[in-house]
Amino acid sequence: MNDAAARNFEYLAYGLIACWLILIGYVLTLVSRERRIRQQMESLQRMLEDKEGK
Amino acid sequence: MREKILYALGAVAALILVRNIHTMLTGLPDEAFQGAIFRIIFFHVPAAFTCFLCFFASLIAGISYLKTKDLKWDTVAVSTVEVGLAFGAANLITGMIWARIIWGIWWTWDWRLTSMLICWLLYGGYLVLRNAIEEPTERARLSAVMSILSFSVVPFVFFSIKWFRTQHPQPVLYGEGKMDSGYRAMLYGNWVPILMVAICLVAVRMMQEKRQREIDAMRRSAHAF
Numbered sequence: 001m002n003d004a005a006a007r008n009f010e011y012l013a014y015g016l017i018a019c020w021l022i023l024i025g026y027v028l029t030l031v032s033r034e035r036r037i038r039q040q041m042e043s044l045q046r047m048l049e050d051k052e053g054k
Numbered sequence: 055m056r057e058k059i060l061y062a063l064g065a066v067a068a069l070i071l072v073r074n075i076h077t078m079l080t081g082l083p084d085e086a087f088q089g090a091i092f093r094i095i096f097f098h099v100p101a102a103f104t105c106f107l108c109f110f111a112s113l114i115a116g117i118s119y120l121k122t123k124d125l126k127w128d129t130v131a132v133s134t135v136e137v138g139l140a141f142g143a144a145n146l147i148t149g150m151i152w153a154r155i156i157w158g159i160w161w162t163w164d165w166r167l168t169s170m171l172i173c174w175l176l177y178g179g180y181l182v183l184r185n186a187i188e189e190p191t192e193r194a195r196l197s198a199v200m201s202i203l204s205f206s207v208v209p210f211v212f213f214s215i216k217w218f219r220t221q222h223p224q225p226v227l228y229g230e231g232k233m234d235s236g237y238r239a240m241l242y243g244n245w246v247p248i249l250m251v252a253i254c255l256v257a258v259r260m261m262q263e264k265r266q267r268e269i270d271a272m273r274r275s276a277h278a279f
Contacts, residue, residue: 008090008155015094015151016075019144021102026140026255033262040269048276 056215060254074244082236086198091155094148098166100245101144101168101225104252108138109177109201111209111256116201119194125267128194131201132184133259135177137252157221165214166222173211176204190267210245 066103078093086093111134119127149167150160161167187193215222224226227241 004064005084005089008084008088011151011155012090012093015097015148018147018151019097022140022144022147024250026137030255030258030262037265037269040273041265044269044272044276051276053124 057258060257063250064254067247067254069242070247074240074247078240078244082240085237088156091152093205094152094224096240096244097248098145098148098152100248101141101148103245104248105138105141105145106208106212107249108141108252108256109136109173109205112138112177112201113205116198116205119198120202123191125190125194126264128190128197129260129267130256131197132181132263133256135180135201136259137255139174139177139181140247140255141252142170142177146170146174149185162221165218166211166220169207169211169214173204173207176207177201180204187240190270216243 078096082093084090099241112131115127115131115134118124119131146167149170153162154160170244180197184193184197185198215224216221227238233241
């Protein structure tokens with residue numbers, strides 16, 4: 001494989017990696033949002049229980 | 055149950071994508087003029103199609119919200135815009151990587167590239183606008199208007215290579231464009247799993263938005279008491 005072909009493959013690999021990184025990055029933001037929603041749900045539940053207790 | 059189906063769909067799509075990458079690297083020949091880097095088109099073009107499809111869905115959702123005032127349309131709009139932005143970013147970055155090899159530069163202020171970047175920034179602005187407004191109905195109304203206005207750039211991006219002199223390659227799937235049937239099959243074959251991934255992401259994001267809305271409403275009513 002000559003230099004130009006090797007460089008072509010190298011940049012193709014960058015492109016594929018970039019696509020997967022964007023996908024994984026967005027999935028990670030969804031996961032962190034999910035965690036935040038669960039925490040909010042729990043704190044809301046605790047708040048409602050406290051109010052009922054009073 | 056619905057969540058499990060979505061995760062299964064996402065996993066199947068990821069597997070198809072991995073298989074497609076293997077096929078495009080081992081089963082498809084290099085393009086005669088561009089060499090191996092041509093294969094980036096199998097992600098670059100489907101990412102653009104998916105991005106525009108998401109933005110079109112957000113346009114429909116925006117119009118539907120303004121008509122019905124039903125917040126479910128706002129949920130659809132924000133979810134599709136977010137996912138569309140992710141695929142738009144994939145489109146822009148793969149395009150830049152291709153350009154570095156074929157044109158020798160990462161970026162040029164060409165009609166297609168510039169209009170796509172403006173489109174992406176406009177939809178990015180949509181998300182910034184949403185975060186700046188607290189009141190849900192006001193946020194939904196202004197976001198709907200913003201999504202409708204932002205979509206006006208999409209036809210411009212799509213047809214810019216027809217309307218103006220541009221460095222960007224002419225379309226290969228429609229018009230006078232020609233593409234080898236093997237490449238064409240791979241392009242559409244890769245779009246299917248990419249679309250499946252997009253559907254999963256939109257559905258998951260919609261569920262999250264709905265739950266967030268319920269939490270906010272419950273919190274408001276809890277404070278009211």
